Amino acid sequence: MRKFVFAVSAALVVGLTTPIIVSATTPQEDLKAFRNYYYEKFPDVPKEDYINGIYSLNKDFREQWENQEEFPPYEEFIEKGEEMFNTPFANGKTYADCLPKGGIGTRAMYPHFDKESGTLKTLEEEINKCRKANGEKPLKYNKGPIANLTAYIAYTSRGEKFDTEIPNDERALALYEKGKKHWYMKRGQLNLSCADCHMYNSGMFARSDQLSPALGHLTHFPVYRLKWQGLGTPHRRFGGCNKQVRAAAYKPQSEEYKALEYFLTYMSKGLEANGPALRK
Amino acid sequence: MAKSIKIRAKAKNGIVTVKALMNHPMETGLRKDKKTGKLIPAHHIQEVMAKSGDTTVMDAVWGGAISKNPYLSFKYKGAKGDDLTLSWVDNKGNSDAVTAKVK
Amino acid sequence: MNRRTLLKRTLAVSAVGVAASAGLLTPGQVLAAYPKGAFEAKDTAGALSGAVGSSSFEDSGDIKIKAPDIAENGSVVPVTISTGMAAESITILADSNNSPLVGSFNLQGAEPFVSTRIKMGKTGNVLAVVKSGGKLYANKKEVKVTIGGCGG
Numbered sequence: 001m002r003k004f005v006f007a008v009s010a011a012l013v014v015g016l017t018t019p020i021i022v023s024a025t026t027p028q029e030d031l032k033a034f035r036n037y038y039y040e041k042f043p044d045v046p047k048e049d050y051i052n053g054i055y056s057l058n059k060d061f062r063e064q065w066e067n068q069e070e071f072p073p074y075e076e077f078i079e080k081g082e083e084m085f086n087t088p089f090a091n092g093k094t095y096a097d098c099l100p101k102g103g104i105g106t107r108a109m110y111p112h113f114d115k116e117s118g119t120l121k122t123l124e125e126e127i128n129k130c131r132k133a134n135g136e137k138p139l140k141y142n143k144g145p146i147a148n149l150t151a152y153i154a155y156t157s158r159g160e161k162f163d164t165e166i167p168n169d170e171r172a173l174a175l176y177e178k179g180k181k182h183w184y185m186k187r188g189q190l191n192l193s194c195a196d197c198h199m200y201n202s203g204m205f206a207r208s209d210q211l212s213p214a215l216g217h218l219t220h221f222p223v224y225r226l227k228w229q230g231l232g233t234p235h236r237r238f239g240g241c242n243k244q245v246r247a248a249a250y251k252p253q254s255e256e257y258k259a260l261e262y263f264l265t266y267m268s269k270g271l272e273a274n275g276p277a278l279r280k
Numbered sequence: 281m282a283k284s285i286k287i288r289a290k291a292k293n294g295i296v297t298v299k300a301l302m303n304h305p306m307e308t309g310l311r312k313d314k315k316t317g318k319l320i321p322a323h324h325i326q327e328v329m330a331k332s333g334d335t336t337v338m339d340a341v342w343g344g345a346i347s348k349n350p351y352l353s354f355k356y357k358g359a360k361g362d363d364l365t366l367s368w369v370d371n372k373g374n375s376d377a378v379t380a381k382v383k
Numbered sequence: 384m385n386r387r388t389l390l391k392r393t394l395a396v397s398a399v400g401v402a403a404s405a406g407l408l409t410p411g412q413v414l415a416a417y418p419k420g421a422f423e424a425k426d427t428a429g430a431l432s433g434a435v436g437s438s439s440f441e442d443s444g445d446i447k448i449k450a451p452d453i454a455e456n457g458s459v460v461p462v463t464i465s466t467g468m469a470a471e472s473i474t475i476l477a478d479s480n481n482s483p484l485v486g487s488f489n490l491q492g493a494e495p496f497v498s499t500r501i502k503m504g505k506t507g508n509v510l511a512v513v514k515s516g517g518k519l520y521a522n523k524k525e526v527k528v529t530i531g532g533c534g535g
Contacts, residue, residue, distance in 0.1 A: 060451050060453060063451065064460075065455070068459065208527070280456060295494060308502070338491060339491065347459045350499065354496060
């Protein structure tokens, strides 16, 4: 009897605190509206070309970019990543032993919702879990060796399509909504949301930078930025974006950024993985 | 310094198009080290030479205003199977050279 | 452009290249000819005199300069110069740089075409000077270099 009461009250609590999740639109509806926003705004851009970011909009920038792609500066990092990937840990095991499908060609699987734990799985976190399980130290999340590894994995995944799902599971929907909220919420001293720049003002110039459309934003990571003179993970870029509107950055692999990555990747559903890529 | 030049040379209609990338910091001598505030000494490629077999087809003099990891493309009359040698020398006397077969 | 195959090809060719590489050029051989003064000159006239022996040139629309209107990044500005003239040399300058001379290419039989990437400290002209029949011809194109709004 006591157990029953418990169950009822638990159900009540859930019922009372979750209406926030029951938003006006479903993820499927959001996705349609999100895509259509860009399709209508930039009718001349081929739908599959959004993976190329600002270069899908600006021919002058695209030519400069293609010139550099003749000898891509991220090439050496793919090679380093491949070497890391194939070098066994001290215990003789490798990344291929613990990553799903041996790790190769799996970039487009991430992030995804894990039913068992009720959490999001990102490629970077899975790499570190794999390291820890094999007695190795975890890698730092923003740049360096972890980005070399993901660059190699992304390179072996080029052309694979993102097929991110938001399962009909309260926990998954809550994470999706969290990411969506981060995207639309104004923040920082400049009081700008991600959407202000990369949706409503995409295609406009902020000084000499043209704001890229968010459709396709997550397909090409890790990214080699000229500004960084090196590679960075998606969460490194998120941190930079937050700081640029004078807001505090969250930690890489925080639930906030994982949720944002989940939301944005879902918005790029159906597009091809094309990382690592070169960006300004 | 042996791995500093990547090169592709392709012949089409009697013209060889060469595209090359050289790994080099190309320091101008005007940049300051962010940590120490001191000027980073100039360190850049000064001369580049291209030879088809034993014949020089192009040579160039460069300053520090050529971008880091210099990219160079040029064209000359030649054919598939020819040897193309590209070499550079920098202001510290370092040098490298690479020979590729024209494809 | 299929970048997957492009990358593989690059890797393969560079490996062959490394194996074949050898010290074919000794520093002493070439350093003597280096026009240091021209690269240190603070104006285009001084730079040109030092590099190609004269600073007087004729404007020519027959020199094509392919360079961006707005540089994505001032430290990597792709520049391609070509011309229909029989060219002995092509010289590239950036007139707003502290030292304008960027590089000079002696075309000993090479076609009148050069493509490279240059550094530009601020907005200015890319000046291309072609030596043809012992005379100098030039054309220019403005490239805007601005600090980015996103910390670029």
